[in-house]
Amino acid sequence: MPKRVQDALDAWGEGAKVFSLIRDPKVLRSLSPSAIRGLVLKRGKQGPTASMPAQHAALFQWGYHRDQPEMAELYRRAKANQWDSDDMPWQLDVDLEDPTTAVVPVDFLDWDLARSCGIHLDERERGRLLRDFGAWALSQFLHGEQGALYAAAQVTEAVEFYDGKLYGATQVMDEARHVETFSRYLQTKVGKLYPVQDNLYTIIDALMTDGRWDIKFLGMQIMIEGLALGAFGIMYRRTNEPLIREILKNVIRDEARHVHYGVVALREHIKGLTERERNEREDWAFQVAMLMRNRWLAYEIYEEWFVGTISRDKWRQFILNAPGAAEFRALMFSRLIPNLREIGLLTPRIQPAYEKAGLMRFFEGPAANRLGERELLS
Numbered sequence: 001m002p003k004r005v006q007d008a009l010d011a012w013g014e015g016a017k018v019f020s021l022i023r024d025p026k027v028l029r030s031l032s033p034s035a036i037r038g039l040v041l042k043r044g045k046q047g048p049t050a051s052m053p054a055q056h057a058a059l060f061q062w063g064y065h066r067d068q069p070e071m072a073e074l075y076r077r078a079k080a081n082q083w084d085s086d087d088m089p090w091q092l093d094v095d096l097e098d099p100t101t102a103v104v105p106v107d108f109l110d111w112d113l114a115r116s117c118g119i120h121l122d123e124r125e126r127g128r129l130l131r132d133f134g135a136w137a138l139s140q141f142l143h144g145e146q147g148a149l150y151a152a153a154q155v156t157e158a159v160e161f162y163d164g165k166l167y168g169a170t171q172v173m174d175e176a177r178h179v180e181t182f183s184r185y186l187q188t189k190v191g192k193l194y195p196v197q198d199n200l201y202t203i204i205d206a207l208m209t210d211g212r213w214d215i216k217f218l219g220m221q222i223m224i225e226g227l228a229l230g231a232f233g234i235m236y237r238r239t240n241e242p243l244i245r246e247i248l249k250n251v252i253r254d255e256a257r258h259v260h261y262g263v264v265a266l267r268e269h270i271k272g273l274t275e276r277e278r279n280e281r282e283d284w285a286f287q288v289a290m291l292m293r294n295r296w297l298a299y300e301i302y303e304e305w306f307v308g309t310i311s312r313d314k315w316r317q318f319i320l321n322a323p324g325a326a327e328f329r330a331l332m333f334s335r336l337i338p339n340l341r342e343i344g345l346l347t348p349r350i351q352p353a354y355e356k357a358g359l360m361r362f363f364e365g366p367a368a369n370r371l372g373e374r375e376l377l378s
């Protein structure tokens with residue numbers, strides 16, 4: 001069979017697998033339209049813009065009573081810790097092909113495994129591949145930040161807490177600054193921008209179009225922000241490139257507040273839900289966690305570099321077994337699982353499912369509201 005036909009079939013099979021993973025019919029109903037738009041129709045790659053219809057209600061508070069001291073404290077801290085992207089050391093030269101300053105380090109990939117998967121590159125080509133990986137990761141950060149900007153705006157309108165609305169406005173500003181900063185880095189230092197990855201598009205679409213503010217929160221503040229904190233943390237720890245380190249240090253501080261806010265808002269809200277409503281959210285979170293687990297496969301790089309040379313399956317083996325990918329999964333779930341526990345969405349009812357997925361080892365970790373800056377940046 002020609003390689004391209006094989007690749008097309010493989011992509012369809014993978015899309016179908018996503019649907020088969022979702023067992024709960026209510027979750028399937030709420031995620032399917034987004035999965036079709038993201039994974040099948042590939043809306044994120046169909047042009048320079050994409051529109052996602054919103055269905056939530058803007059909730060007005062006429063009493064203006066301070067109702068959540070922990071959110072009020074986060075609001076105070078957010079106002080005091082604003083920073084300006086223009087103050088970053090933009091004058092520094094950046095060379096992402098140099099292994100000593102690449103944003104994705106050379107040991108992120110396993111080069112023996114690469115050879116056994118049919119990838120044969122000399123040293124210069126490896127440098128270029130690592131540069132492209134860096135550009136790909138930073139592009140996904142940027143697209144995720146754009147999603148965070150609009151989701152934060154929606155949640156600011158919809159959230160039921162007055163202090164949450166004030167705090168939410170600071171998050172909108174933070175996310176705008178993150179979009180500004182990552183796009184400036186990509187434009188002026190990297191010169192390359194990859195399109196949004198299909199899974200990321202799907203999750204963003206699902207939370208932007210769901211009318212329930214707590215699902216938006218769960219999707220953005222807990223799942224995507226938790227994922228982002230893991231990814232930013234790895235890059236910050238592993239790269240020696242001084243400009244991106246300075247940017248990430250500032251972004252991580254902001255994101256830590258965002259996840260903290262998500263934990264506080266959802267913890268209070270979920271206490272008031274019926275058992276049925278809580279079970280639905282618990283299942284939704286589990287399914288989205290499963291969708292995120294093995295799906296950061298950088299096919300956009302495969303398509304650019306290796307299509308027609310090696311199969312998608314070989315590429316998948318190469319990426320899934322890369323040392324950096326294992327590190328990323330572990331850090332992502334070490335952030336996510338304790339937060340789900342803290343908000344009340346990891347009850348004994350769902351724990352066997354997480355156990356089966358090998359994720360209960362993260363259960364006892366500290367949730368975002370107890371994580372200090374030192375832990376996040378070490």
Ligand SMILES: [Fe+2]
Binds near residue numbers: 145148174178
């Ligand atoms: Fe952000």
Ligand SMILES: [Fe+2]
Binds near residue numbers: 254255258
């Ligand atoms: Fe954020």
